[in-house]
Amino acid sequence: DAGVIQSPRHEVTEMGQEVTLRCKPISGHDYLFWYRQTMMRGLELLIYFNNNVPIDDSGMPEDRFSAKMPNASFSTLKIQPSEPRDSAVYFCASSLGGASLEPNYNEQFFGPGTRLTVL
Amino acid sequence: QKEVEQNSGPLSVPEGAIASLNCTYSDRGSQSFFWYRQYSGKSPELIMFIYSNGDKEDGRFTAQLNKASQYVSLLIRDSQPSDSATYLCAVNPGYSSASKIIFGSGTRLSIRP
Numbered sequence: 001d002a003g004v005i006q007s008p009r010h011e012v013t014e015m016g017q018e019v020t021l022r023c024k025p026i027s028g029h030d031y032l033f034w035y036r037q038t039m040m041r042g043l044e045l046l047i048y049f050n051n052n053v054p055i056d057d058s059g060m061p062e063d064r065f066s067a068k069m070p071n072a073s074f075s076t077l078k079i080q081p082s083e084p085r086d087s088a089v090y091f092c093a094s095s096l097g098g099a100s101l102e103p104n105y106n107e108q109f110f111g112p113g114t115r116l117t118v119l
Numbered sequence: 120q121k122e123v124e125q126n127s128g129p130l131s132v133p134e135g136a137i138a139s140l141n142c143t144y145s146d147r148g149s150q151s152f153f154w155y156r157q158y159s160g161k162s163p164e165l166i167m168f169i170y171s172n173g174d175k176e177d178g179r180f181t182a183q184l185n186k187a188s189q190y191v192s193l194l195i196r197d198s199q200p201s202d203s204a205t206y207l208c209a210v211n212p213g214y215s216s217a218s219k220i221i222f223g224s225g226t227r228l229s230i231r232p
Binding site: 031042043045048050056091095097105106107108109110111112113 | 151153161162163164165168207211218219220221222223224225
């Protein structure tokens with residue numbers, strides 16, 4: 001398996017523009033997570049999905065952020081309109097997950113990340 | 120209080136010595152615990168997980184868990200320059216969001232030759 005795939009790897013945009021980040025999880029993984037990482041705030045969980053259904057979006061900063069998972073192999077994170085304070089590295093991760101609390105089910109595999117710069 | 124706390128460092132350790140990284144967590148119901156390593160400009164990767172009190176060893180790495188003290192640590196023996204990275208402690212809360220893990224802010228480790 002190629003692992004978690006994210007695109008684009010780098011995105012530079014101007015304030016007010018719409019930004020769409022994409023993620024393909026590992027095949028067979030039922031859980032997909034979107035994180036944001038900055039020096040100031042560390043790694044923050046934005047939202048996660050189970051079987052394509054959003055489970056917890058309490059980390060989404062505000063209405064400018066939205067995420068979808070139309071099928072098991074694709075998810076998007078959209079920022080509209082973008083602001084300079086949204087500049088960060090955005091990671092997508094996936095895991096087997098499930099009701100089991102076994103750690104190996106909850107190991108999250110991270111994609112390479114998208115470095116977003118909003119000017 | 121943050122749910123998962125780590126000293127941000129940097130922690131500087133001479134090559135060949137033992138590096139000790141510490142983490143505390145606030146939720147007593149937490150079930151499992153993870154250590155991720157993140158090299159600069161790269162994504163986090165899992166080093167070890169632990170869910171029982173005591174020690175778990177894997178090569179040069181040892182994870183230690185004390186649920187009564189809500190404390191988890193990572194020891195790196197015979198530290199190498201390639202161990203220089205940020206180490207993220209992560210905790211599975213163990214409640215209904217069984218698959219969610221919460222990350223600490225990370226400790227930056229530097230191994231000096």
